[in-house]
Amino acid sequence: MTRTYPVPELNTFEKIWREHPDQTHLETLTTVRYRGHDLPVQAMRVGNAPPSAPALLLTGGVHGLERIGTQVLLAFLKRFLQRLTWDQCLQAELTQLQLFLIPAVNPSGMLRHTRSNGNGVDLMRNAPLDAEDKVPPLLGGHRFSTRLPWYRGNNRRMEPEALALCQFVRKNLFSAPFSLVLDCHSGFGLNDQLWFPYAYSKRPMAHLAEIHALKELLQASYPQHFYVFEPQNLNYGTHGDLWDYLYLESLEHTRPFLPLTLEMGSWAWIRKNPFQMARLAGFFHPIMPHRLKRVLRRHLLLLDFLVAAVRSHEAWLPASVQKRRFHEQQALRDWYASGS
Numbered sequence: 621m622t623r624t625y626p627v628p629e630l631n632t633f634e635k636i637w638r639e640h641p642d643q644t645h646l647e648t649l650t651t652v653r654y655r656g657h658d659l660p661v662q663a664m665r666v667g668n669a670p671p672s673a674p675a676l677l678l679t680g681g682v683h684g685l686e687r688i689g690t691q692v693l694l695a696f697l698k699r700f701l702q703r704l705t706w707d708q709c710l711q712a713e714l715t716q717l718q719l720f721l722i723p724a725v726n727p728s729g730m731l732r733h734t735r736s737n738g739n740g741v742d743l744m745r746n747a748p749l750d751a752e753d754k755v756p757p758l759l760g761g762h763r764f765s766t767r768l769p770w771y772r773g774n775n776r777r778m779e780p781e782a783l784a785l786c787q788f789v790r791k792n793l794f795s796a797p798f799s800l801v802l803d804c805h806s807g808f809g810l811n812d813q814l815w816f817p818y819a820y821s822k823r824p825m826a827h828l829a830e831i832h833a834l835k836e837l838l839q840a841s842y843p844q845h846f847y848v849f850e851p852q853n854l855n856y857g858t859h860g861d862l863w864d865y866l867y868l869e870s871l872e873h874t875r876p877f878l879p880l881t882l883e884m885g886s887w888a889w890i891r892k893n894p895f896q897m898a899r900l901a902g903f904f905h906p907i908m909p910h911r912l913k914r915v916l917r918r919h920l921l922l923l924d925f926l927v928a929a930v931r932s933h934e935a936w937l938p939a940s941v942q943k944r945r946f947h948e949q950q951a952l953r954d955w956y957a958s959g960s
């Protein structure tokens with residue numbers, strides 16, 4: 621018997637899984653109980669590549685209001701699995717790439733139409749990590765009240781969804797020779813942005829050369845792409861960012877782990893349809909059907925690019941000391957105003 625959840629995206633995710641039993645494996649990482657509903661946080665593995673293969677993880681729905689991220693991933697997954705039924709190149713590709721999806725990290729937030737989870741905690745402020753510099757009041761994370769957005773939660777105990785995500789990353793990504801995450805959000809600014817760590821610090825990350833090489837590769841592969849690619853801290857700093865926390869932990873290993881956040885610029889949707897402001901969810905989600913379709917299509921190229929870039933990481937990662945130095949200098953000049 622199939623279960624039905626009060627969050628439509630969870631039903632779509634399970635339906636896709638049931639339709640592709642040979643190519644997918646579904647795992648429940650934790651179950652969150654909210655208002656009498658049991659809501660699973662589920663991870664899907666696509667294909668059967670060994671743990672020695674590089675890994676790509678796609679996540680969405682960390683903020684319950686930003687369900688467009690979940691929907692972009694489900695649209696990608698559907699298309700990807702359909703292609704996998706006949707495309708022999710893609711089938712071969714998946715023997716050399718571990719592909720994982722957690723499209724709805726915060727199902728209770730999706731159910732109650734809030735940014736935070738059912739306990740009123742913002743999962744992207746929930747990691748036990750304080751910012752080095754001053755952060756914007758409230759937005760940067762606070763411990764005043766669960767009634768205000770951006771509440772960080774208890775500093776001794778992470779929320780079950782955040783814990784489950786961290787455990788999944790440690791188990792499946794840290795052991796891969798190279799891994800990359802794309803976490804899909806919406807709601808900040810006019811442009812689509814790709815952010816990399818840090819949120820908690822203005823300092824450059826250790827893998828600056830690798831990130832810069834990825835940016836150059838995207839630029840060379842899709843010169844017409846529209847993403848603004850930069851460190852999150854250039855936009856604003858925060859406490860408790862889960863990707864900062866995991867990235868810092870990953871530095872204990874020698875293998876690169878690159879977490880990226882996609883911020884879909886929803887202000888452009890509002891500019892085109894000011895009536896969206898009347899609905900809170902409209903700030904974070906395109907309401908007009910034609911615009912929704914366009915947003916779903918818009919990011920497929922990026923997702924395809926990341927699949928190829930992760931699988932072929934050895935071809936573009938800067939390997940020599942000279943190449944790393946070159947990319948680091950460019951990156952410092954582009955993003956930190958201190959190239960030397």
Ligand SMILES: [Zn+2]
Pocket residue numbers: 682683686805806807
């Ligand atoms: Zn978000």
